[in-house]
Amino acid sequence: MKYCPNCGAQLPDNAMFCSACGARFGAPQQNYQQPQYQQPQYQQPQKMTYWEKVKAAQKKQKIKWWMWPIIAVGTYLLLQLFPIS
Numbered sequence: 777m778k779y780c781p782n783c784g785a786q787l788p789d790n791a792m793f794c795s796a797c798g799a800r801f802g803a804p805q806q807n808y809q810q811p812q813y814q815q816p817q818y819q820q821p822q823k824m825t826y827w828e829k830v831k832a833a834q835k836k837q838k839i840k841w842w843m844w845p846i847i848a849v850g851t852y853l854l855l856q857l858f859p860i861s
């Protein structure tokens with residue numbers, strides 16, 4: 777003999793649901809884990825050093841270190857072709 781957890785009615789041990797209120801309780805209880813809601817932490821923007829800023833800017837522009845000599849040579853050639861007079 778067991779009792780309905782919902783209404784307290786007496787029920788046979790093999791009862792899958794309460795005949796009085798209809799509550800189901802025969803199914804194995806699942807361990808429902810409540811997802812823990814984590815409040816998104818607001819991260820204060822960290823103060824960047826000069827070089828970190830430069831690195832970030834380079835990442836943004838996708839300029840690799842090896843591009844600088846090319847840019848320098850290109851600028852030099854342009855100045856040779858079109859001298860500023």
Ligand SMILES: [Zn+2]
Binds near residue numbers: 795
């Ligand atoms: Zn019941």
